[in-house]
Amino acid sequence: MVFKRYVEIGRVAYISFGPHAGKLVAIVDVIDQNRALVDGPCSGVRRQAMPFKCMQLTDFVLKFPHSARQKHVRVAWEKENINEKWTGTRWAKKIEAREKKAKMTDFDRYKVMKAKKMRNRIIKHEVKKLQKQSSKKA
Amino acid sequence: DGVTSDAGLALEPGSRILGPFPSSKMAGEKKAGEKKAKKPRKHHASRNPVLARGIGKYSRSAMYARKAMYKRKYDAPETKIEKKKREKAPATLTKPVGGDKNGGNRVVKVRKMPRYYPTEDVPRKLLSHGKKPFCQHKRKLRASITPGTVLIILTGRHRGKRVVFLKQLASGLLLVTGPLAINRVPLRRTHQKFVIATSTKVDISGVKLPKHLTDAYFKKKRLRKPKHQEGEIFDTEKEKYEVTEQRKTDQKTVDSQILPIIKKVPQLRGYLRSVFALSNGVYPHKLVF
Numbered sequence: 001m002v003f004k005r006y007v008e009i010g011r012v013a014y015i016s017f018g019p020h021a022g023k024l025v026a027i028v029d030v031i032d033q034n035r036a037l038v039d040g041p042c043s044g045v046r047r048q049a050m051p052f053k054c055m056q057l058t059d060f061v062l063k064f065p066h067s068a069r070q071k072h073v074r075v076a077w078e079k080e081n082i083n084e085k086w087t088g089t090r091w092a093k094k095i096e097a098r099e100k101k102a103k104m105t106d107f108d109r110y111k112v113m114k115a116k117k118m119r120n121r122i123i124k125h126e127v128k129k130l131q132k133q134s135s136k137k138a
Numbered sequence: 139d140g141v142t143s144d145a146g147l148a149l150e151p152g153s154r155i156l157g158p159f160p161s162s163k164m165a166g167e168k169k170a171g172e173k174k175a176k177k178p179r180k181h182h183a184s185r186n187p188v189l190a191r192g193i194g195k196y197s198r199s200a201m202y203a204r205k206a207m208y209k210r211k212y213d214a215p216e217t218k219i220e221k222k223k224r225e226k227a228p229a230t231l232t233k234p235v236g237g238d239k240n241g242g243n244r245v246v247k248v249r250k251m252p253r254y255y256p257t258e259d260v261p262r263k264l265l266s267h268g269k270k271p272f273c274q275h276k277r278k279l280r281a282s283i284t285p286g287t288v289l290i291i292l293t294g295r296h297r298g299k300r301v302v303f304l305k306q307l308a309s310g311l312l313l314v315t316g317p318l319a320i321n322r323v324p325l326r327r328t329h330q331k332f333v334i335a336t337s338t339k340v341d342i343s344g345v346k347l348p349k350h351l352t353d354a355y356f357k358k359k360r361l362r363k364p365k366h367q368e369g370e371i372f373d374t375e376k377e378k379y380e381v382t383e384q385r386k387t388d389q390k391t392v393d394s395q396i397l398p399i400i401k402k403v404p405q406l407r408g409y410l411r412s413v414f415a416l417s418n419g420v421y422p423h424k425l426v427f
Contacts, residue, residue, distance in 0.1 A: 106290070106300075106427050107338040110409045 007036070010062040012082055013055035014091075020045050022095070024058070024086060026077065029067045037067070041074035042083060060085060277310040282335040286342035289314065290334040290414045290427075296323050298413040302340055302396060306330075309353045317393040317400070320410045324381075325389055327356050334414075336427045340403070345395045348388055 025040035039047040062076040186194035304313045316323030
């Protein structure tokens with residue numbers, strides 16, 4: 001299909017910019033073409049209208065009827081264990097890695113450089129070994 | 139006590155006759171002990187009856203007599219400033235005669251008469267406010283620089299080197315050491331402005347720095363003995379800097395305390411040996427140090 005993730009009631013979205021940047025919310029209802037009623041009881045976002053532009057859809061969908069109370073959204077969220085599932089996705093891991101890289105101090109950069117150097121040496125060594133083997137056979 | 143209102147003396151009500159009484163009280167006081175110096179004296183009511191508000195009956199001189207101020211003269215203790223004024227510096231010195239006509243003494247004035255009087259007097263300078271000489275300036279230190287911080291030196295022959303900060307000297311310059319064994323930076327002064335403070339800190343709280351490491355110790359020495367005119371001067375000036383033995387011993391005492399601390403932190407020694415450099419895509423304003 002062209003689109004795999006759809007805006008629907010219960011779709012969990014990741015907020016990419018704005019005051020709640022970086023948090024997960026569930027779409028509770030659609031207001032009009034551009035806005036949705038959104039609620040994030042387990043991620044500290046109050047129930048509010050939010051434009052679709054700042055939302056990025058995730059793979060997770062919850063089951064609750066449209067305009068359900070926050071309590072029901074929370075129950076559904078915790079039943080599906082969205083927070084843990086989210087931290088296990090590659091998307092969340094990439095975000096975390098990016099944050100860590102930005103916070104690296106000068107000493108950390110040195111340690112990373114040394115680690116990379118050692119890793120590449122090991123890899124090159126193994127590759128050279130394999131090359132030698134294959135050249136010997138031929 | 140032995141004071142009663144005497145016949146013939148017109149006493150104001152509430153007054154008290156002062157003066158040495160040949161009473162038993164005095165003898166008693168001397169015996170009982172000079173420990174209890176004075177009984178808390180009651181203050182006399184005003185001896186100047188009020189005619190109208192702000193106006194007394196007696197004039198200043200009459201009051202002086204009535205209060206017996208002629209008997210009550212106190213001297214304030216001499217302040218330190220007055221004492222200093224009183225102590226006069228010696229006006230002349232006697233010095234031995236050297237050179238020809240050796241032996242014997244000559245008298246030399248300590249403050250000599252001026253050898254030149256200008257034709258026009260120097261105009262009086264206007265008062266200025268708050269212009270302090272350099273030695274009295276307030277020294278500031280960035281909050282990110284604390285003893286034990288690793289600094290990156292940006293200028294000078296050690297540019298790019300990572301170095302341990304020890305303390306700020308009285309002139310405001312930072313005292314810094316490599317340590318020498320790690321990156322060939324000796325005990326040296328650097329300027330705060332030409333240094334990047336990283337967030338890496340070494341625990342220097344137990345390190346004792348020798349007290350004689352001051353600005354005067356590090357100041358560059360210049361010979362000044364122009365006995366002859368310009369011409370041969372350029373040879374005598376010190377061109378090559380030589381490390382004195384004292385510098386070597388001081389370096390050793392400081393580094394011997396710091397090196398074991400550095401060895402404890404993994405990879406810190408290699409970090410201090412390395413040199414800071416920028417490359418493509420690395421922007422200092424975006425780096426977190």
